[in-house]
Amino acid sequence: MSPVFAAAALHYRYPGSQAAAVNDVTLKIESGSFTALIGPNGSGKSTLLKLLVGALRPESGTASYQGRDSVSWDRRELARAVGVVPQLEEMLFPFTVRELVGMGRYPHLGSWQNEREQDRAAIDRALQRCDVSSLADRTLQMLSGGERQRVRIARALAQEPTVLVLDEPTAALDVGHEMALFELLAELRRHDGATILAATHNVNLAARYASSMVLLSEGSAVVSGTPDEVLQRDRIEEVYQWPVLVTRHPGPGPDTGAPQIVTLAGDGTTPT
Amino acid sequence: MILRARSVGLILLVWLALVALLLSVAFGAANLPISTVLDVVLGGGEPTERTIVLELRMPRAVLGLVSGGSLAVSGAVFQALLRNPLAEPYVLGISGGAAVGAVAVIVLGVATGLVPVGALLGALVAIGLVLRIATQTGRGLDTRVLLLAGVIASAFFQAIILVLLTLADVESFRSAVFWMMGSLASATWTDATMLGLYVAPSIVVLLALARPLNLLATGEETAQHLGLNVQRTKLVAFLVASLLVAASVAVCGVIGFIGLVIPHAIRMIWGVDHRFLLPASFIGGGAFLLLADTGARTVAAPAELPIGVITALIGVPIFVVLLRRRIA
Numbered sequence: 001m002s003p004v005f006a007a008a009a010l011h012y013r014y015p016g017s018q019a020a021a022v023n024d025v026t027l028k029i030e031s032g033s034f035t036a037l038i039g040p041n042g043s044g045k046s047t048l049l050k051l052l053v054g055a056l057r058p059e060s061g062t063a064s065y066q067g068r069d070s071v072s073w074d075r076r077e078l079a080r081a082v083g084v085v086p087q088l089e090e091m092l093f094p095f096t097v098r099e100l101v102g103m104g105r106y107p108h109l110g111s112w113q114n115e116r117e118q119d120r121a122a123i124d125r126a127l128q129r130c131d132v133s134s135l136a137d138r139t140l141q142m143l144s145g146g147e148r149q150r151v152r153i154a155r156a157l158a159q160e161p162t163v164l165v166l167d168e169p170t171a172a173l174d175v176g177h178e179m180a181l182f183e184l185l186a187e188l189r190r191h192d193g194a195t196i197l198a199a200t201h202n203v204n205l206a207a208r209y210a211s212s213m214v215l216l217s218e219g220s221a222v223v224s225g226t227p228d229e230v231l232q233r234d235r236i237e238e239v240y241q242w243p244v245l246v247t248r249h250p251g252p253g254p255d256t257g258a259p260q261i262v263t264l265a266g267d268g269t270t271p272t
Numbered sequence: 273m274i275l276r277a278r279s280v281g282l283i284l285l286v287w288l289a290l291v292a293l294l295l296s297v298a299f300g301a302a303n304l305p306i307s308t309v310l311d312v313v314l315g316g317g318e319p320t321e322r323t324i325v326l327e328l329r330m331p332r333a334v335l336g337l338v339s340g341g342s343l344a345v346s347g348a349v350f351q352a353l354l355r356n357p358l359a360e361p362y363v364l365g366i367s368g369g370a371a372v373g374a375v376a377v378i379v380l381g382v383a384t385g386l387v388p389v390g391a392l393l394g395a396l397v398a399i400g401l402v403l404r405i406a407t408q409t410g411r412g413l414d415t416r417v418l419l420l421a422g423v424i425a426s427a428f429f430q431a432i433i434l435v436l437l438t439l440a441d442v443e444s445f446r447s448a449v450f451w452m453m454g455s456l457a458s459a460t461w462t463d464a465t466m467l468g469l470y471v472a473p474s475i476v477v478l479l480a481l482a483r484p485l486n487l488l489a490t491g492e493e494t495a496q497h498l499g500l501n502v503q504r505t506k507l508v509a510f511l512v513a514s515l516l517v518a519a520s521v522a523v524c525g526v527i528g529f530i531g532l533v534i535p536h537a538i539r540m541i542w543g544v545d546h547r548f549l550l551p552a553s554f555i556g557g558g559a560f561l562l563l564a565d566t567g568a569r570t571v572a573a574p575a576e577l578p579i580g581v582i583t584a585l586i587g588v589p590i591f592v593v594l595l596r597r598r599i600a
Contacts, residue, residue, distance in 0.1 A: 055496055079499030086497065092355050092489040093544035103487055107499030111480045159498070 002067040003028040004163055004195045005052045009061035012051055021047040023219035024061070029197055034189050036206030037199040038230075039216030040240055045199035046087055046167050048216065052197070053084050053165055065163075079107035083156030087167040094139035097151050101126055101136075104158025126157035129184060145172035153181070157188075164188065166198040170205070178202070182209045207231055208255040215239060231259040278552075281542045285555040289337065292562035296333040297325055299570050332459035336565045337558035338467050339456070339520045340530055344557020345478055346513040346520075347531025348538075348549055352485045353509050354419045361517040361531035364422030368429030369398025370521040375433055375448045379440040387451065388463075388522040394429075395518035401425055403510070412503040413510065453578035454527035456565050463523050470519050475554060477512050481505065482546040489544070529583040530557050533591050540594045560587070 005028070012022040022044045029035050029052075037045045050056040051063040054070030063070045065078065083104070104126065105119045115123075127133040130150040140148055149172050156164060164185070170178040186209050188194040200206050206213060207227035214224040217239040223230050233246045243264040248257045298309050304321060311317045312325040343361050350359040361367070373394025377387050402425050406418035433452075437445055484505045487495040496502050520527075534557040538549055564582040571577065 053497065055493060075496055075501055076499040079497065082497075084494075084497035086491075086493050089491050089494050090355075091491075092352065092357075093539065095486070095489070095544055099486070099543075099545055100490070103483075103490065103498055106483055106487060109483070111483070155498075 004031050004033075004066065005029040005070075005197065006064050006067070007048070007052065007061065008064075010048075010051060010058055010063055011060040012047055012056060013059055014047075020059075020219050022051060025216075025219070025221045026061075027214060027221055027224055029195065030212075031195055032189065032193055033212055034185065034196040034210045035198070036210035036213045037197065037216060038201070038203050038206055038213060039222075043216040043239075044219040045216055047219075049084075049165055049167055049197070049199055053082060054078065055084075076107040079159055079161075081161055082163045082165060083159040083161035085152050085156045085164075085166045085169055087171070089152065091140050094141050096137055096139055097132060097143075097154075098123065098127070098136040100140060100151055101132075101154045101158050104155040107159060122160055123158050126154040129157055130154035131180070146174060146177050149173060150177070150181075153184075161194070162192075163195045163197070166196075168199055168201065170200065170202060178205065185209065203231070203236075204249075204260045207260060208249060208258040227259050231261060236261060276542065278542055278548045281548070281552060282555075285552055285559065289555050289559040289562070292559040292566070293333050293337065296336065296562045296566045297329045299566050300324070300329060301569075301574060327461075331461045331464040332456050332565070333562055334464040335459040335467060335523065336456050336562045338464065338471050339524045339527070339558075340534075340561025341475075341554035341558035342467075342471050342516040342520045343527065343531040343561070344534035344553040345475060345550055346516045347557075348535035348546070348553045349478060349481075349485065349509050349513040350531075351535060352489050352546065353506060353513070354415050355489075356419060357536070358532070359419070360528075361513075361520075362426075362526065362528070364402050364418065364514065365398045365425030365429060366395045366514055366517045367521050367526045368426040368433070369401070370395040370518065371452050371526065372429050372432050372436070373397075374451050374522075374525070375436045375440075378448045378451065379436045379444045381444065391525075392518055392522035395514075395521055398425055398429065399511070399514045399518065413506045415506060418510070450578070451525045454525035454580050455576070456524055456579065457576060459523075467519055467523050471516060474512050474516050475550075477508065478516075479550055481509055481512075482550050485509065485546040485550075489546075526580070527561065527583060528580045529587050530561055533583075533587045534560055537591065537594055540597075 007025050007027050010022055010025040011020060013020045025048060037048065039045055047056065051058055052065070052070060054065065054073055057071050065073060065082065101123050102115065105115060105122065108119065109115070127136060130153050132147065132150050132154055135143060135147060140151065143151065149169065153169060170181055173181060182205050185196050185198065189196050210227060212225060213227050213230040215222045215230050215235065222239060223235060231246055233244060236244050245262045245264065247260050247262055249255055249260050251257070294306055294309060298304050298306050302324065304324065308317060308321055309325055312322050346361045350361060350363060351357055370391040371394065373390035374387050377390035402418060402421040405421035407413050437448060440448060484500055487498050487500045488505060492502050535549060535553050538552045538556055542548055542552060561583070564586060565579050567582045567586070568577045568579045
């Protein structure tokens with residue numbers, strides 16, 4: 001079975017920029033996996049995601065979805081299978097939550113087609129899963145940052161995708177909602193067989209929920225593998241430029257023993 | 273609140289447009305009772321009444337309805353496309369280009385009948401110009417550049433208009449200024465029919481773009497992830513909305529305010545979904561322009577006020593009330 005996403009010698013540089021944002025990345029995202037993309041700010045996580053979903057055209061190398069160049073996919077066809085929650089979004093007009101989540105049905109509907117029963121059901125299900133049903137008639141401007149993020153994830157779920165790509169999905173969320181989101185992603189994978197690909201700064205949550213991790217540094221994939229393979233002390237210290245220890249999650253819970261990073265306090269001098 | 277229901281809203285707006293149509297046909301230099309107007313429409317009435325209603329006022333009313341609707345719809349489209357709530361149909365320099373064409377025809381003393389042709393050509397030049405400036409090979413249409421290009425083009429056209437006006441004699445100066453203030457006065461059935469035939473398919477295309485415009489309002493990146501062909505949508509929306517404005521300007525001159533205010537008013541009352549906003553703006557914009565034109569013809573009769581004066585004088589207070597209510 002071919003991988004969901006694949007990158008081969010992938011290379012991308014933003015116009016006018018000297019350094020490559022993504023530099024010679026080769027990787028595979030297997031069907032049904034939960035892959036966490038980690039790495040410092042500016043390491044190329046967002047750019048790599050955009051290349052994989054065909055939002056950017058590679059400078060050289062290939063990025064493909066289901067064995068076909070990602071940029072060559074018809075956007076509607078791709079959107080029926082791949083839901084993307086980008087990092088930033090500036091909403092121009094005060095749409096209601098229901099209208100916004102309803103936009104997830106766009107790739108399933110013709111220009112003149114009204115929402116069908118199955119579309120309304122998909123919207124309701126997405127609202128429920130992200131715990132925003134009670135907000136359905138509010139406008140986005142009335143919501144907190146965390147609620148907005150859950151609405152955007154609900155919109156991606158309304159697409160009924162088999163692959164979900166998220167860029168820093170928990171950046172604006174409190175601890176409880178962050179846990180709820182990772183639980184939701186894990187459940188989508190377990191229950192619906194969805195493939196999850198998420199860029200995140202929360203290395204420890206990623207290590208508990210993801211089946212595989214990719215560590216990026218300065219545009220290159222330093223290492224990929226299981227959380228245990230990726231979270232090696234010397235590697236993490238080098239990439240993040242900060243002293244750490246690697247411990248185990250104390251439990252209880254199904255993820256007892258997952259590798260966890262503990263950062264050490266500085267001694268008042270610049271760390272090496 | 274029941275008035276907020278969109279189905280009720282559409283019915284209300286259609287009624288408003290019908291009332292505006294009746295008033296517009298009934299009032300003027302000679303006021304006709306509504307019953308007479310209805311008589312004539314149903315095939316009765318005196319010959320003079322028939323001429324006034326069917327040959328003089330009806331084409332003007334239809335033209336106003338279609339033109340006001342076009343301006344409001346294109347305003348709504350530009351606001352979404354340019355991601356700017358201050359955008360209006362003339363922001364991209366289309367009116368400036370049209371004015372250069374129209375004023376040139378007037379000042380150079382070419383046949384008066386060619387004024388709309390000059391205006392249309394000027395508008396098309398403006399559209400081509402800003403499109404050329406804002407399109408980069410390989411990256412498509414950049415709407416931020418488009419907005420700036422429009423502002424710059426407007427300034428350029430203004431300068432040319434001033435040069436032409438400086439060179440004009442008193443009589444052409446006067447007609448040029450009056451043209452730029454916008455008017456439905458010269459309306460004929462030919463104007464109304466031609467504009468209508470042109471506007472109908474354009475509106476259908478824009479209505480088909482309602483959902484894509486909703487997506488575009490969430491940002492180009494998100495819209496693409498939701499399955500939208502962003503480049504094609506932007507290009508089609510820009511071209512069709514621009515051509516609507518060009519046609520309206522060519523026939524009626526520059527009528528301000530409708531394209532800015534009507535879409536915002538509709539959004540404030542009934543929400544921002546383009547599937548409702550676009551048809552509602554068309555009907556609302558048409559009704560509003562008709563009422564403004566009726567006012568322009570009657571308040572200082574027999575003199576006719578510039579229609580833009582009335583659209584601003586009525587529109588601003590209504591808009592302020594809506595804004596205040598929204599804040600509260």
